[in-house]
Amino acid sequence: MTDKYTQIVGQGLGKNVARKLGLPQPVELRRYKAGAPLVTGPVLVSGDSAGSDDIATTLLGWGLDVRRNALPKEKLGAIVIVLDAVQHPEDLGKTVLTAASSLRDLAPNARVVTISRTPQSAQSPASAAARQGIDGLLRSLAKELRAGATANGILLDDDLATTSPSALGALRFFLSGRSAYVDGQFLTVTSASGMLPTDSDKPLAGKVAVVTGAARGIGAAIARTLHRDGAKVVLVDIPAAGDHLAAVANEVMGTALQLDISRDDAGHRIIEHAVERHGRLDIVVHNAGITRDRLLANMDEGRWQSVIAVNIAAQLRINEALLASEHFRDSPRIVSVASTSGIAGNRGQTNYGASKGGVIGMVRSTAALLEPYGGTINAVAPGFIETEMTAKMPFAIREAARRLNSLKQGGQPQDVAEAIAFLASDAAGGISGGVLRVCGQQLVGA
Amino acid sequence: MAAADVTTGGNPDRATTPEAVRRAYIVGGNRIPFARTGGAYVKSSNQDMLTAALEGLIARFGLQDERIGEVAAGAVLKHSRDFNLTREAVLGSALSPETPAYDLQQACATGLETVLGLSNKIKLGQIESAIAGGVDSASDAPIAVSEGLREILLDLNRAKTPVQKLKIIGRIRPKDLAPDAPNTGEPRTGLSMGEHQALTTAQWKISRDAQDELAFNSHRNLAAAYERGFFDDLITPYRGLSRDSNLRADTTLEKLASLKPVFGRNLGSEATMTAGNSTPLTDGASTVLLATEEWADEHKLPKLATVLDGEAAAVDFVHGKDGLLMAPVFAVPRLLARHGLTFEDIDFFEIHEAFAGTVLSTLAAWEDEEFGRDRLGLDGALGKVDRAKLNVNGSSLAAGHPFAATGGRIVASLAKMLHEKGTVDGRPARGLISVCAAGGQGVVAILEAA
Numbered sequence: 001m002t003d004k005y006t007q008i009v010g011q012g013l014g015k016n017v018a019r020k021l022g023l024p025q026p027v028e029l030r031r032y033k034a035g036a037p038l039v040t041g042p043v044l045v046s047g048d049s050a051g052s053d054d055i056a057t058t059l060l061g062w063g064l065d066v067r068r069n070a071l072p073k074e075k076l077g078a079i080v081i082v083l084d085a086v087q088h089p090e091d092l093g094k095t096v097l098t099a100a101s102s103l104r105d106l107a108p109n110a111r112v113v114t115i116s117r118t119p120q121s122a123q124s125p126a127s128a129a130a131r132q133g134i135d136g137l138l139r140s141l142a143k144e145l146r147a148g149a150t151a152n153g154i155l156l157d158d159d160l161a162t163t164s165p166s167a168l169g170a171l172r173f174f175l176s177g178r179s180a181y182v183d184g185q186f187l188t189v190t191s192a193s194g195m196l197p198t199d200s201d202k203p204l205a206g207k208v209a210v211v212t213g214a215a216r217g218i219g220a221a222i223a224r225t226l227h228r229d230g231a232k233v234v235l236v237d238i239p240a241a242g243d244h245l246a247a248v249a250n251e252v253m254g255t256a257l258q259l260d261i262s263r264d265d266a267g268h269r270i271i272e273h274a275v276e277r278h279g280r281l282d283i284v285v286h287n288a289g290i291t292r293d294r295l296l297a298n299m300d301e302g303r304w305q306s307v308i309a310v311n312i313a314a315q316l317r318i319n320e321a322l323l324a325s326e327h328f329r330d331s332p333r334i335v336s337v338a339s340t341s342g343i344a345g346n347r348g349q350t351n352y353g354a355s356k357g358g359v360i361g362m363v364r365s366t367a368a369l370l371e372p373y374g375g376t377i378n379a380v381a382p383g384f385i386e387t388e389m390t391a392k393m394p395f396a397i398r399e400a401a402r403r404l405n406s407l408k409q410g411g412q413p414q415d416v417a418e419a420i421a422f423l424a425s426d427a428a429g430g431i432s433g434g435v436l437r438v439c440g441q442q443l444v445g446a
Numbered sequence: 447m448a449a450a451d452v453t454t455g456g457n458p459d460r461a462t463t464p465e466a467v468r469r470a471y472i473v474g475g476n477r478i479p480f481a482r483t484g485g486a487y488v489k490s491s492n493q494d495m496l497t498a499a500l501e502g503l504i505a506r507f508g509l510q511d512e513r514i515g516e517v518a519a520g521a522v523l524k525h526s527r528d529f530n531l532t533r534e535a536v537l538g539s540a541l542s543p544e545t546p547a548y549d550l551q552q553a554c555a556t557g558l559e560t561v562l563g564l565s566n567k568i569k570l571g572q573i574e575s576a577i578a579g580g581v582d583s584a585s586d587a588p589i590a591v592s593e594g595l596r597e598i599l600l601d602l603n604r605a606k607t608p609v610q611k612l613k614i615i616g617r618i619r620p621k622d623l624a625p626d627a628p629n630t631g632e633p634r635t636g637l638s639m640g641e642h643q644a645l646t647t648a649q650w651k652i653s654r655d656a657q658d659e660l661a662f663n664s665h666r667n668l669a670a671a672y673e674r675g676f677f678d679d680l681i682t683p684y685r686g687l688s689r690d691s692n693l694r695a696d697t698t699l700e701k702l703a704s705l706k707p708v709f710g711r712n713l714g715s716e717a718t719m720t721a722g723n724s725t726p727l728t729d730g731a732s733t734v735l736l737a738t739e740e741w742a743d744e745h746k747l748p749k750l751a752t753v754l755d756g757e758a759a760a761v762d763f764v765h766g767k768d769g770l771l772m773a774p775v776f777a778v779p780r781l782l783a784r785h786g787l788t789f790e791d792i793d794f795f796e797i798h799e800a801f802a803g804t805v806l807s808t809l810a811a812w813e814d815e816e817f818g819r820d821r822l823g824l825d826g827a828l829g830k831v832d833r834a835k836l837n838v839n840g841s842s843l844a845a846g847h848p849f850a851a852t853g854g855r856i857v858a859s860l861a862k863m864l865h866e867k868g869t870v871d872g873r874p875a876r877g878l879i880s881v882c883a884a885g886g887q888g889v890v891a892i893l894e895a896a
Contacts, residue, residue, distance in 0.1 A: 235505075239675075242682040243498070246505035250540040256505035258678045277508065277746050 003386065003402065006409055026408035027148040030109035032177035032418060034201045034228075038062065039077035039175050041107045044070050046099040047082030047115075051162035055082055055115065055171075058163050062172075070102040078111040078175050079103070084162050086116070086130040096137065103144075112151035113174045114138050115167065118188060121158045135186070142184035142441050143406050150174075150183040150407070150441075157190050160430070165194040169427025172200070178422060181383075181415035183406050184441035187431055193331075193374055194429025203425040205230035208278040210270050212261050213288030215241035217387040218337065220248045221413030222285055225421045227252035232278050236261065236270065237288070261288050261314040267321025275327045283424045284322060286315045286336040289355075291389075296350040304351045311355030316362060319377075323369055332370060333424045334377040336363055337416070340439050343381055356381070360435050367433030376432035378423045383439025386410040405440035470565035471749040471896055473742055475858020476503035477732035478684035479691065480846035483584040486687040487729040492521045492528055495684070496535040496581040499731035499851075502682025503577065507735055507747055510540045515573025517547040518560040519733070521581050522849035522884075524551070525588040532579070553883035554800065555758070556580045557732060557853020558891060562756035564736055574741040578857070580850030581731035594622040632884065634764045639771070639884065640801065644710025644719055646769030647803035650810040654718035657802035658702040661723040661843045664799060668840025669695035676839060680858055692726055692846040709801075723802035728846030732854030734861075749896040751861035751877075756891035757781035763886040771804045773888030774880040775811045779822050781890055789829035792892075793870050794863055794877035796856045797831075799842040804882055839863065853881055857893070864895035 006026045008014040015025070030040065042065040045056040059066045059080070070076065081099045086092055099112070106112075114134055122128035134153065142151035152174045154167055161167070170187040173179050197203035209226045213219035214235035223233045233254035237245045242258045249256040257273050259266055274281035289311045292303035315336060322328045341349045342356025363379045370377055384390060384401040390410065393401070402410040419438045422428055478499050481487045487495060496519055504510055519532040528534070533547040552559045557580030564576035591599070598617050605611045631638050637645075647657075671677060672689055681688070707717035709724065735747075742749050759777035761768035768775075774797075782788060789812075797805045811817050812828040822828060839859055842852055860877040867875035875895040882888045 239678045239681070240683055240688040242502065242688070243684055246502045246682050249505035249508075250501060250510050253508070253510045254505075255508040256502075256682075258682070260675075263675070276748070279746065 003409060005399075024403050024408035027108060029148050029180040029407065029409075030177045031180045031412070031414065036177065038172065039064065039111060040109060041065070041075050041077030042067050043078045043080060043175075044076050044099065044102055045080045045082065047095045049082060049085035051084040051115070052082035054161065054163045055080060058168060070105065074105060075107040076102055076105050076110060077107055078113065079106070080171070081112065081114045082162060083114060083116040083134055084156065087124075088126040089130045089133050091130060092133060092137070106145070106149050109148035111149065111175050111179075112141060112145065113171060114151070114153040115162055115171070116153065116155060118155045118157055138186070139184045139441075145406070148407065150179065152179065152182055152184065153186040155186050155188040160189055160192055164189060164192045164430060165196060166191070166428055166430030168196060169194060169422070169425070170431065172196070172427070173422045178418040180418070181407065181411035181438050181440050182419060182436065183439075185437050187436060188434050189430045190432060191430040194431075195426050197425065197427060202230035203427060204283070204421065207231040207282040207424075208234070208274050208280045209283035209285065209424065210234040210236060210274055210281065211285045211287055212236045214248060215244035216248075217389060218382065218385060218413040218416050219287040221417040222287055222420055223248055223252050223254060225414060225417035226283070226285075226424065227254065229421050229425070231283065234270070234274050234278065261318065262309045264317070266314065267318035270318065271321060271325050271327055280330070281327050281332070282330065283333045283335070284318070285420055285424065286318070286334065286359075288314070289337060291349065291352050293348040293352065295348055299351065307351040307355050311352070312358040312362065315359065319362070319366060328375075329373045331426070331429060332373060332375040334366070334370070334375070335420045335423045336377070336379045337420075338379040338381040338435060340381050340383045340437060340442055343435070343437070344442070363435065364433045370432065374429065376423070376429060378428075378431060378433070379435045380416060380419045380423065381435055381437045381439070382411065382416045383437065383442040384410045385416060386412055405442045407440035409440065411438060411440055467569045468571060468738055470568040470753045471737050471739060471742055472751045472753065472857060472861035472893065473735040473737050473747045474503075474507060474750060475680055475732065475734040475854060475861070476506055476682055477680065477851065477855055477858065478502070478730055479681055479687040479689050480728045480730035480848055480851070481687055481691045482846060483727040483729055485585075485691050485729070486685045487583065488585045490583065490685065490729065491586050492524065492531060492581045492583050492731075493534055493538070495583065495729065495731035496531065496579060497538045498682070498684050499579060499581070499733045500535055500539040500541070500577070503733045503735060504540045505682070506679065507745075509735075511542050513542040514545045514577055515575045516564060516567065517541075517545055517577040517579070518550050518564050519547070519579035519581060520550040520552075520556040520560065520850050521583075522551065522553055522556060523582055523584060523587045531581075551850075552889065553885055553887060554798070554847070554849045554852060555881045555883040555887060555889035556850035557855070558756070558857065558879060558881045558889045559758075559853070561734055561736065561753060561853060561857050562889070562891060565753035568736060568738055574738050576736040577733055578736060579731065579733035579854050580852070582848035582850045583729045584727035584848070585729050590626040592622050592624055592626050594619070598622065632763075632770065638709075640709035640719060640724060642763065642770035643801045643803050644713060644717070646772060646807045647718060647801070648710060648713050648715045649769065650807040652718065652803050652806040652810065654703075654716065656806055657718055657723040658699055660799070660802040660805060661702055662697060662699050664837060664840045664843035665694050665697045667838055668693055668844035671839040676862070680862060690845045692728060693844050697722075719801060719803055723843065725800060725842045725847040728848045730846065730848035730851045732851040732858065734854045734857050748865070750865035751893045751896050754876075754892040754894050755781060755785065756889060757784070758887065758889045760888070761886045768886070769807060770884075770886055771800055771882035771888075772807065772811065773886055774882055774890050775808050776822065777888050777890040778812070778878065778880060779824065779828050781892060785892065787876070787892070789831060791876055792878045793835060793867060793875045794838060794860060795831050795836045796841065796860050796877060796879045797837060798847075798852055798856065798881040799837065800847065800882055802843060808880065856881070860893055864893055868895055
């Protein structure tokens with residue numbers, strides 16, 4: 001699963017040489033495996049609020065080895081820093097510094113997770129400063145961690161307990177191997193909706209999910225991951241990709257629907273297929289996308305329009321059909337694949353950037369429309385992911401893109417799929433309208 | 447037309463299906479695009495292609511690990527190693543390995559006959575689900591050693607001592623080394639299928655223009671069907687091909703008229719059959735999913751059409767009584783009579799375009815008063831096929847004709863057309879399929895919208 005460079009610097013002579021020369025030393029990331037423990041060692045819960053006690057109690061209930069004070073020289077699997085009650089930037093120090101003294105004891109692929117409140121709902125400048133300060137703190141800390149360890153944060157609206165369903169869902173996601181390539185990111189919990197799965201290895205049991213662009217790459221990984229998590233999957237791709245689509249469909253015991261999503265009736269066809277064949281529709285993953293790169297100065301209408309048509313206009317039209325359908329009313333989930341190009345921009349991708357930025361805007365606006373049905377919509381923005389597409393990039397550019405992130409390696413399609421599977425699950429019922437980046441904390445841009 | 451008027455065959459008493467017999471439904475189909483020989487599938491075996499067509503069907507209908515009642519398919523050009531072709535394809539697919547399968551061979555009618563045979567098993571209550579299919583590769587055709595060499599090699603295998611073996615090897619002559627490649631020649635006449643059809647085309651005085659027009663319509667109709675996405679749930683791409691490679695969407699009557707005749711050049715009359723109005727050799731595979739109503743409902747699968755009935759016929763082409771490919775001319779009136787139907791009751795005519803001349807000779811025979819009286823035993827002509835109902839989404843002239851795969855192509859497409867049409871004047875829409883075959887045979891069938 002790892003690239004050549006990571007293999008060479010991972011052991012023996014290569015490891016020594018890389019260390020002496022100060023070269024990046026990526027490690028093989030801890031990824032989800034059924035039955036594997038949630039974290040690799042004891043979990044330190046730092047913080048003195050009632051909310052931190054609740055978290056410690058919950059983690060104990062999950063069967064984890066929980067510490068309120070670190071033992072000397074003990075390797076930790078994770079540190080959870082609970083800052084839900086801070087009112088002033090001066091309140092941060094004690095809890096943060098307690099956690100700091102244990103950072104050197106983190107095991108490889110360990111996790112740091114902060115739990116705090118959304119800055120937007122702060123009642124005073126000092127409170128807002130404290131909350132926003134955690135943003136800068138977390139992103140900086142993520143850049144300091146080594147050996148596959150990541151730092152991510154959970155933001156709660158003011159009226160939500162630290163143990164509200166999606167706060168715990170997000171915590172499990174960040175602690176687990178499912179978040180391997182998510183680093184320096186926040187998930188915002190806006191409601192007490194959602195519930196943790198009864199079987200954490202089958203969080204999507206009984207769900208019917210549609211994945212567009214499922215014939216290969218990230219889409220195929222999404223289909224595999226949703227199937228692994230228990231969902232029945234409908235795989236959609238253009239008719240010309242039907243042979244690859246059929247192969248993936250047969251692998252994940254799903255059904256193949258050859259359909260150009262930019263057709264006017266695509267939404268209707270998707271709903272009809274899911275309901276007629278599988279009795280319901282719970283999850284739609286908008287993954288299908290194309291690139292037609294050109295500098296804007298050289299852009300032609302065909303390149304511009306086709307990217308807009310497939311990457312955002314089709315999603316908008318399908319969502320309209322979903323929102324109008326009586327079959328998409330039972331806690332439905334939409335997850336759209338955006339891109340870091342839509343956030344930070346990318347030279348040669350004005351059309352693509354416009355479409356992917358558009359996805360983020362669409363997600364933000366659509367959240368309110370799904371709320372009456374207990375539904376959510378979110379976007380996942382991948383950074384550099386190892387796919388057939390990125391394998392075709394020129395060597396130097398690919399190598400630079402791969403290393404310019406806190407984890408010093410490209411992500412796998414599965415990493416994107418894991419984030420999508422989480423956002424599609426019941427556990428994420430309180431998370432809507434947001435964007436989660438799966439980019440290993442890309443260093444360039446935003 | 448009263449059923450009693452027909453004296454050529456069939457049993458009018460069976461015009462209505464007994465209640466005890468169940469209906470066989472067509473759930474859907476899948477084929478790979480058909481490729482001209484030597485093209486995209488040049489390296490694909492029959493087993494590869496049949497497996498690919500099955501895999502697409504399984505993916506479309508979610509049949510992974512499903513134990514299907516029975517799978518039947520076949521190939522016309524078949525290697526001896528493919529004695530269990532269909533079963534091997536099943537084992538290479540995502541179906542349950544406990545799915546039984548058998549091979550069937552009836553020349554170009556193979557595909558349609560698998561549909562009829564399996565439908566009958568469903569109707570009789572022997573199986574609940576079935577997959578019918580067919581495949582052919584003219585690219586990967588078997589080549590046998592010459593008859594002389596074959597005998598020598600068999601003797602060699604039986605020889606016991608080195609001396610005996612050397613003696614036998616000494617019998618090999620240079621002429622024995624020439625391989626024996628398959629051809630479309632009729633064993634009893636030595637004439638190729640095209641030359642046979644040229645005789646029939648001339649006999650029925652089918653003009654070059656009429657043949658070119660039929661070919662033109664086939665291409666135009668098939669191209670239009672692709673454009674509106676008709677094949678999106680009937681075809682799964684294979685080896686880089688997502689449309690039939692023989693399809694010429696931009697062909698014109700002028701282009702077709704410019705082609706030189708290839709058959710019937712020594713008949714004394716004008717040679718009219720060209721590469722444009724004859725089907726090319728083609729590679730491809732098709733499959734059709736059949737089921738009872740209960741099985742389809744239980745699996746939440748669609749029911750597009752029912753297989754109402756089928757009929758086979760054969761003609762004495764050896765002594766020249768009828769044209770080689772004219773057997774459906776006799777099968778269709780017998781089948782219609784059995785159900786008390788006329789052409790007025792048919793909404794789609796799917797007449798396999800082996801050659802444009804075949805279709806037009808067939809239509810001419812049905813329109814001919816004398817032929818209807820003398821040969822079909824009717825009061826007059828059987829009837830006139832409304833051209834607006836003929837091969838409306840194209841047929842073999844445009845799509846190509848991998849022999850055994852054509853039946854499945856037609857059945858799946860027609861079932862979808864019937865389902866879209868629904869009812870006509872309060873009755874289910876009906877389609878007639880006619881497929882001619884080597885050996886002077888023909889198989890025809892009627893499907894009804896479900």
